[in-house]
């Protein structure tokens with residue numbers, strides 16, 4: 001049985017790889033075109049089978065010859081001019097730096113690809129857990145803490161930036177050490193551990209280079225620039241380095257205290273319930289101070305959690321040298337400000353500008369947190385593109401979520417929507433664009449109230465005035481200061497909307513928020529919760545079998561998930577790790593949590609809301625949950641009493657939370673709401689534009705106006721062949737509700753949009769469909785038999801002929817246009833697929849080299865390209881030699897186009913190639929001291945010594 005399961009996992013991996021390769025192969029023909037294929041070209045390729053000797057037939061074999069039952073190349077194939085055929089785009093290499101805007105990297109976000117990737121990750125994780133000696137798997141988990149520790153040192157010492165400068169050939173550890181000030185031997189060991197887990201690359205003994213993973217942690221700044229102003233390291237970056245810093249510093253330390261908080265503490269029963277008694281408070285010795293307040297500089301001196309402070313606990317709060325005295329010892333030449341208190345996080349205190357804000361020793365952490373939240377963009381469907389710019393996470397969940405997440409068209413004209421804890425009103429602006437545009441006569445005329453704390457309301461009003469003042473001026477939208485723990489003043493809302501609010505709060509607090517809304521609800525009012533929905537790790541029948549955990553879940557529309565191929569874990573195991581990381585992060589920082597559907601249903605029911613419907617985007621765990629008012633249950637803990645809504649003024653005062661410590665610590669609530677430094681909890685700070693609503697990413701449609709039952713659906717992609725039903729559904733998806741405009745509606749011609757798009761993933765997703773035989777080879781026969789996706793046979797011909805393809809390239813630039821149609825034109829210089837920056841000049845009729853040699857050359861050249869200045873991108877039109885299936889391919893690519901797409905990245909990289917000053921040893925740090933203190937503190941606690949000592953003292 002186990003062998004059978006392992007073989008099944010193996011074939012899941014193989015089939016998923018085939019699937020990825022197929023999309024990449026097809027993508028080669030689509031991704032570099034100036035626009036989507038013309039209807040005529042697509043139509044002709046899909047309807048008329050080519051003759052065996054025709055060029056398109058040959059190219060079709062090249063496209064689909066590898067795992068998709070295409071016939072082997074005919075002898076005539078060899079006579080075909082390969083150099084004009086589209087090359088298959090290769091999957092990104094682990095050994096090369098991450099190129100976010102490259103076609104290769106962009107295709108990883110294609111729905112078919114990401115679904116296949118999920119299966120591979122899940123299957124590999126499961127396979128390795130099955131075959132690896134159990135003790136070694138335990139070691140991986142039990143000693144895995146070294147990984148974030150090493151990653152932290154790597155990031156904090158700006159090593160990604162140092163390695164970037166060295167390029168693919170890497171840098172000897174002695175030189176790295178010289179640049180970042182860490183002892184070379186220590187550093188080599190740290191880096192090697194990271195290499196072993198594929199986060200860095202050891203090129204040759206003690207020589208290290210960035211790879212696809214580590215290069216993501218590169219801020220894009222030069223090491224010199226960072227050293228000039230280290231406290232600004234994260235400013236203006238994509239936030240990934242900041243995110244790594246946040247996670248591997250305060251979050252990792254907090255997580256280490258999970259057991260102390262929830263088990264070993266004498267008040268463990270309380271610790272999971274209060275935002276200020278979370279594992280974080282143990283790690284940093286600051287009871288009564290919530291995470292955000294602490295970031296703002298409160299509680300740094302440490303208040304005891306459940307007794308006296310543990311030895312070293314206060315020192316743990318800081319990253320490194322704690323006092324100016326300690327700092328001076330390390331660096332006598334530097335003038336330190338007296339602001340270096342205990343608990344300071346400011347590893348960059350060496351900078352002169354620190355003294356300008358001496359009041360918050362956690363300022364660096366605070367600012368890092370803000371930027372880190374933008375780094376979390378990469379969590380969700382990365383690569384979705386709007387107007388040439390990737391949009392991620394919060395924005396993508398916003399853009400793809402709220403419009404489909406609820407049946408807005410079922411609401412009466414002029415309904416009032418209240419966004420509770422609405423931040424700066426990003427969601428409401430999206431709805432306003434869709435349903436309330438003043439000039440749109442079909443508009444549903446909804447009105448919006450955005451409630452939040454004063455500081456956020458001020459930000460929101462300012463943002464709306466700058467972007468769309470008419471909504472405020474016409475009274476379509478209003479901002480109101482409101483504390484959601486106090487009685488809700490709006491009594492006629494059609495919808496109360498809570499987006500990523502409940503996950504911030506322990507359950508009693510979340511319940512209090514919901515009770516306040518229930519109190520103000522009419523019988524018609526709907527509650528719409530938008531939050532992550534954690535999947536179970538086992539098969540879920542969603543209440544079909546009655547049990548106490550399934551109360552209220554039966555009959556909820558949209559709960560069913562697509563089955564995952566056996567024997568994978570139903571939640572796709574490792575592939576779904578992020579939602580669980582997120583959950584634990586909310587727990588250890590302020591006892592918030594992500595919730596399972598059962599937990600959401602139960603929480604809602606406990607406050608008088610019945611969940612009726614769930615909508616999730618395919619492949620996403622982010623859900624929109626609709627609930628309607630129901631009776632408020634009698635509190636189990638307070639027999640004879642129906643919870644009085646007016647008791648819910650504060651969680652600590654509600655009958656449901658009689659044990660709440662709020663009365664004893666009246667400042668807790670105040671503290672937990674004082675999140676001034678991070679006013680929006682790191683959520684959206686950008687408002688969506690009307691264009692974004694119109695051209696929604698990924699799903700391929702957008703709304704224009706709001707004709708009640710027939711929203712005008714604007715297709716993102718005009719490709720006519722998408723009329724056919726699409727790919728098989730993602731195994732992660734929960735079906736989108738019928739209210740979502742159907743795929744069929746997508747088949748409208750694309751109106752002239754003011755927005756210049758590059759071929760987007762939504763576009764690509766509609767271009768690719770699985771070949772017909774795939775259903776029979778699919779690892780998910782149960783999916784196909786239960787819910788057979790009507791597949792459209794792929795034409796054996798190329799979607800676009802080489803000729804039409806060339807003219808597409810030509811249309812990209814005037815220069816290219818002049819040369820279009822001539823494959824042997826001297827300006828068609830070859831470029832290699834994997835490294836667009838390298839240039840070689842084979843003539844068009846060069847005899848293809850042998851596969852082995854070419855492959856070798858490719859790898860070699862690829863690294864050279866990144867080192868040699870003369871190999872920098874030019875504006876030429878170039879082609880590249882490559883090998884697929886032993887056949888050399890040449891593909892004409894206009895480099896100017898690639899450059900335009902990647903301008904940001906490369907411009908940035910070009911700036912970074914300057915000298916590292918070897919005399920600057922970087923910030924002084926002493927991570928080992930902190931690590932020892934952690935252990936020192938943990939050991940006596942584990943042994944129960946602390947309690948005894950505490951009681952005897």
Ligand SMILES: C[S@@+](CC[C@H](N)C(=O)[O-])C[C@H]1O[C@@H](n2cnc3c(N)ncnc32)[C@H](O)[C@@H]1O
Pocket residue numbers: 420421422423424426427451452453456482483484485498499500501504672673679680681682683684
């Ligand atoms: C994670 S953000 C979500 C913002 C917004 N819903 C969105 O989706 O972007 C949580 C919001 O809750 C707000 N908040 C926190 N405590 C609050 C309170 N007691 N009353 C009202 N809003 C509060 C924060 O200011 C923040 O804007």
